[in-house]
Amino acid sequence: MSSFDEKPKSLLDDWCMSEKTLSGRTAADGLLATISNRLNESKSEASLTIIQVGSDPASASYIRQKKKASEKSGVRFVHCHLPSSSNFLEIKSKIEELNGDQKVTAFMLQLPLDTEKAISKQEVSTLLNTISPKKDADGLHVENQGQLMAGESTATNWTSPIPATALGIMRLIEHYKISLKGKNAVVVGRSRLVGLPTAILLSHEGATVTICHRHTKKVNEICARADLIVVAAGQKHLIKAEHVHSNTIIIDVGIHVKEDGKLTGDASPEALEKCKAYTPVPGGVGPMTVAGLVENAARLSGVKL
Numbered sequence: 001m002s003s004f005d006e007k008p009k010s011l012l013d014d015w016c017m018s019e020k021t022l023s024g025r026t027a028a029d030g031l032l033a034t035i036s037n038r039l040n041e042s043k044s045e046a047s048l049t050i051i052q053v054g055s056d057p058a059s060a061s062y063i064r065q066k067k068k069a070s071e072k073s074g075v076r077f078v079h080c081h082l083p084s085s086s087n088f089l090e091i092k093s094k095i096e097e098l099n100g101d102q103k104v105t106a107f108m109l110q111l112p113l114d115t116e117k118a119i120s121k122q123e124v125s126t127l128l129n130t131i132s133p134k135k136d137a138d139g140l141h142v143e144n145q146g147q148l149m150a151g152e153s154t155a156t157n158w159t160s161p162i163p164a165t166a167l168g169i170m171r172l173i174e175h176y177k178i179s180l181k182g183k184n185a186v187v188v189g190r191s192r193l194v195g196l197p198t199a200i201l202l203s204h205e206g207a208t209v210t211i212c213h214r215h216t217k218k219v220n221e222i223c224a225r226a227d228l229i230v231v232a233a234g235q236k237h238l239i240k241a242e243h244v245h246s247n248t249i250i251i252d253v254g255i256h257v258k259e260d261g262k263l264t265g266d267a268s269p270e271a272l273e274k275c276k277a278y279t280p281v282p283g284g285v286g287p288m289t290v291a292g293l294v295e296n297a298a299r300l301s302g303v304k305l
């Protein structure tokens with residue numbers, strides 16, 4: 001049974017304070033275990049190929065996490081490494097090769113591209129749209145984004161790939177039985193990768209969604225009226241105590257390295273202290289993004305979840 005039923009048990013109505021931290025690690029483990037079970041039952045073979053260009057250390061770390069999660073759920077992982085001397089046409093040609101390879105059921109291009117000669121934003125977009133929509137593990141092909149926009153593919157009725165972070169956020173909401181129907185959700189950030197797809201998915205599940213971006217005035221007042229805030233602005237500690245009330249749930253997508261080397265998010269410690277529940281950084285949206293990607297890859301191989 002879906003967690004998005006007509007009358008779900010609402011997290012906002014009866015929340016146990018001992019669970020103030022919404023662990024993405026726990027929710028991701030659950031999702032990866034489900035994928036593993038379904039793959040075993042269906043005896044399907046799923047794979048995930050990642051194209052990495054250059055050797056950006058952050059990308060290398062994300063790829064290691066994706067490899068670990070894929071292997072945990074029984075999805076075969078392939079790392080396709082291109083040198084930083086690669087140009088636009090060489091990367092495009094690798095994508096076309098993978099499109100035509102029957103053994104490759106799902107793949108993605110790890111961003112940002114670490115190339116010696118800069119590749120323009122428009123060229124990156126062209127590369128993403130060269131990936132076959134039927135193998136688009138990250139859900140960034142314009143055709144898949146259109147399916148999402150039209151409500152053809154949603155978190156509860158997945159028919160085509162959904163951007164991994166947005167899908168992961170929806171699976172976390174589902175895991176913690178956070179009811180969305182009739183709730184006010186504010187999404188801070190409207191990127192193609194995170195903010196916009198998340199806002200659309202929340203809306204499809206019955207939330208009333210407001211999107212804030214860098215030109216929005218009085219973000220604090222808009223957030224203060226929200227039941228749920230998803231913050232993906234890439235601005236350290238943007239969400240302060242004045243943005244939240246004691247019933248607010250915060251889903252923090254931002255990742256920043258503090259001076260002491262530890263990670264923190266877009267929500268300030270004061271906001272986290274005051275709110276009802278939040279996803280931690282690290283260990284919140286990060287593992288869910290990886291699990292969302294593995295879910296797309298498994299489904300693209302035909303597995304039903």
Ligand code: NAD
Nearest residue numbers: 165189190191194213214232233234253254255285286289
């Ligand atoms: P982006 O830079 O593409 O988009 C940022 C968005 O935030 C823009 O729409 C911008 O208008 C808005 N914004 C910026 N400053 C703002 C402000 N002061 N007030 C309101 N809106 C503002 O970034 P992105 O790719 O969407 O990523 C956002 C953050 O999430 C980054 O910190 C990124 O590292 C992180 N991220 C984390 C994960 C994860 O798995 N945890 C995944 C993807 C991105």
